[in-house]
Amino acid sequence: MFIVEGTPIIIFGGSSSVGKIAIKLARFSGFSPIITTASLKNKLCLKSLGATHIIDRSLPLSSLPYEVAKVTPNQLTFAFDAVAIAEVVQAGYDLITAGGIICTVFPELKLEETEGTENMVAYATAFPEHPPENANLTRAIYGMLMSFLESGAIRPNRVEVLPNGLHGVSEGLKRMENDQVSAVKLIVHPDETD
Numbered sequence: 610m611f612i613v614e615g616t617p618i619i620i621f622g623g624s625s626s627v628g629k630i631a632i633k634l635a636r637f638s639g640f641s642p643i644i645t646t647a648s649l650k651n652k653l654c655l656k657s658l659g660a661t662h663i664i665d666r667s668l669p670l671s672s673l674p675y676e677v678a679k680v681t682p683n684q685l686t687f688a689f690d691a692v693a694i695a696e697v698v699q700a701g702y703d704l705i706t707a708g709g710i711i712c713t714v715f716p717e718l719k720l721e722e723t724e725g726t727e728n729m730v731a732y733a734t735a736f737p738e739h740p741p742e743n744a745n746l747t748r749a750i751y752g753m754l755m756s757f758l759e760s761g762a763i764r765p766n767r768v769e770v771l772p773n774g775l776h777g778v779s780e781g782l783k784r785m786e787n788d789q790v791s792a793v794k795l796i797v798h799p800d801e802t803d
Contacts, residue, residue: 616640617681619673621701622691623647623655623663624792626766627714631689632658637762640687644680646697651792670700677704690714768794774802 618635622628623645635643636659643659646666655663662680664673677685684706690698690713698713705711757763771777774797781795 614639614641615683616687617642617644617677617683617685618687618689619677619685619701619704620645620660620689620691621697622666623658623660624651625691626794628689628691629655629658629766629792630763631691632660633763635659635689637757642681644677646692648791654792670696673700673704685709688712766794767792768796771795771797772801774799776802 616639618640620628620631620635620643623632624647628645628647632643632645632655642661644662644664645655645660646664647655648667649663649665652663664676668676685704686706686709688701688705688709688711690701690711692698693713693715695715698711698715701711701713754763758765771781777797781790781797784790785795
């Protein structure tokens, strides 16, 4: 499969760290339109990265075909999942046309595959048991990483350093649980632990 102008992609979880990088790489690769699911409060940030359309992540998954059809008349051939929730990945799989590809960060997922579609599921994992065919692709992308950073094609994600080292982890987890963290990566400096 080749990416030609007007080839749409949907990226689930666009405001996550992985989702943001996926948007940047999709833009760099020439996908258009770049559709992502995320909280609408992150719309400006995601558009600045290259997303052309943001679908509210709170909408029911059953509404995705309608929402995507409002954006593009073209069938989706590519989907990327940065959410790692089985129902979301299944919705992405169901959205892509016969012969399409969905890539997910969910390493142990079992999908209900539609007979006769010949869709492919790719697993983007950093785990030791990743498929051997990913090794060459990983080496190639890693080899281009410095030039991507130098050219600005990829910029590091925004981070927030939590205070008190490892003692800050529980407060960060509570904020995440209460949906108070969005479009930012929480980090700690273990050496700052009292």
